[in-house]
Amino acid sequence: xxxxxxxxxxxxxxxxxxxxxxxxxxxxxxxxxxxxxxxxxxxxxxxxxxxxxxxxxxxxxxxxxxxxxxxxxxxxxxxxxxxxxxxxxxxxxxxxxxxxxxxxxxxxxxxxxxxxxxxxxxxxxxxxxxxxxxxxxxxxxxxxxxxxxxxxxxxxxxxxxxxxxxxxxxxxxxxxxxxxxxxxxxxxxxxxxxxxxxxx
Numbered sequence: 299x300x301x302x303x304x305x306x307x308x309x310x311x312x313x314x315x316x317x318x319x320x321x322x323x324x325x326x327x328x329x330x331x332x333x334x335x336x337x338x339x340x341x342x343x344x345x346x347x348x349x350x351x352x353x354x355x356x357x358x359x360x361x362x363x364x365x366x367x368x369x370x371x372x373x374x375x376x377x378x379x380x381x382x383x384x385x386x387x388x389x390x391x392x393x394x395x396x397x398x399x400x401x402x403x404x405x406x407x408x409x410x411x412x413x414x415x416x417x418x419x420x421x422x423x424x425x426x427x428x429x430x431x432x433x434x435x436x437x438x439x440x441x442x443x444x445x446x447x448x449x450x451x452x453x454x455x456x457x458x459x460x461x462x463x464x465x466x467x468x469x470x471x472x473x474x475x476x477x478x479x480x481x482x483x484x485x486x487x488x489x490x491x492x493x494x495x496x497x498x
Contacts, residue, residue, distance in 0.1 A: 299386060299387050299397060299398070299399060299400075300338045300343070300384045300385075300386060300387060300397075300398040300399070300400055300446070301384075301387060301391075301393045301394060301395040301396065301397065301398060301448060302384070302395030302396055302398040302441075302443050302446060302447055302448025302449075303384060303394045303395045303448060304382040304383065304384055304446060304447055304470060304471045305326055305383060305384050305385060306324050306325055306326035306383050307324065307380050307381065307382065307383065307470075307471070307472060308322040308323060308324040308326070308339065308380070308381050308382075308383045309322065309323050309324070309378055309379070309380055309381075310322060310375055310376065310377055310378060310379045310381065311323050311357060311377065311378075312377065313375070313376075313377070317361060318361060318362050318363075318367075319347065319359050319360065319361045319362070320339075320359065320360055320362065320372075320375060321357055321358070321359050322339065322357065322358055322359075322360065322381070322383075323352075323355050323356070323357045324355065324356055324357075324358075324383055325354060325355055325356075326356065326383050326385070327356070328349055328356040328358060328385070330385075331346060331349060331358070331385060332346070332349065333346055333347055333348060333349065334346065335385075335386065336386045336400070337358070337360070337383060337384070337385055337386070338382075338383065338384040338385075338386070338398065338400045338446045339360065339381050339382070339383060339446070340370075340371070340372075340381040340382050340445045340446055340472070340483055341370070341382070341398070341400065341402055341443055341444070341445050341446035341447075341482075341483035341484075341485055342366060342370050342372065342400055342402055342446070342483060343386075343399065343400020343401065344360035344361075344362065344366075344400075345360060345361070346358050346359070346360060347359045347360060347361055366402070369402045369403065369404060369405070370402045370405060370483050371405050371481045371482065371483055374481065380472045380475055381445075381472060382445050382446045382447060382471050382472050383446075384398075384446060394448075395441070395447075395448025396441040396443075396448050396487055396489075397488065398443045398446065398448060398485060399485065399488070400446070400485070401485060402483045402484065402485055403432065403435075403484055403485055403486050404432065404484050405481040405482060405483060405484060406422045406423060406424065406481065406482055406484050407422065407423045407479060407480070407481055407482075408420060408421070408422060408423075408476055408477065408478055408479065408480045408481075408482065409421050409422065409423045409458060409478060409479075410478060411476065411477075411478060416464075416465075417462045417463055417464050417465070417468075418462070418463040418468055418473075419452070419460055419461075419462055419463075420444075420460065420461050420462075420463055420473070420476070421458050421459070421460050422444075422458060422459055422460075422461075422482070422484075423457065423458050424436065424457055424458055424459060425457035425458070432486065433454075435486035435487070435490045435491050436451055436454055436459050436486070436490070437451060437454065437490050438451055438452070438453060438454050439451065440487050440489070440490040441487040441489075441490070442461070442484065442485070442486060442487055442490075443483075443484070443485040443486075443487075444461065444482050444483070444484060445471070445472060445473070445482050445483050446483070447467065447471050447473070449461045449463070449467075450462075
């Protein structure tokens with residue numbers, strides 16, 4: 299389990315097609331991780347199969363199954379792509395975001411990025427036929443995990459919703475790399491999911 303607070307960025311170094319495995323380089327301290335540990339990679343909970351240290355960097359390998367590829371944007375991962383990383387929570391850790399499981403529900407498209415005076419306003423589409431049934435999980439002021447980042451829904455429109463991004467989040471996650479038309483990993487908040495299901 300995670301809390302949607304990105305601890306560092308990682309860079310895709312290699313993709314092994316035979317094993318369907320990615321190698322990821324990061325400056326995040328992974329000395330307390332081992333094979334079998336879980337790391338949230340752009341919102342996807344992945345199991346580490348190997349960790350090595352190279353100078354000041356760590357390089358770890360994760361294998362990806364078909365279900366994960368089907369629901370996430372990992373099929374678009376290429377060499378040197380920047381991804382968000384968070385190690386799994388330990389008992390006693392501060393919960394600064396919300397409970398994130400790393401179980402991606404779907405991908406959504408960025409339809410606009412607006413630079414404001416003190417923040418950025420990101421708008422995401424929920425117009426696809428397979429997204430309409432999930433709109434009940436997107437509530438104003440509820441939490442949502444986007445590429446593993448714990449964010450708050452600002453406004454819900456008919457076919458889209460907005461999130462407001464402060465400079466710290468923008469500069470310390472891969473949001474600064476996003477462009478209109480990009481696809482992001484989405485995990486709906488489990489509290490919003492419960493409310494949505496109960497309202498049916």
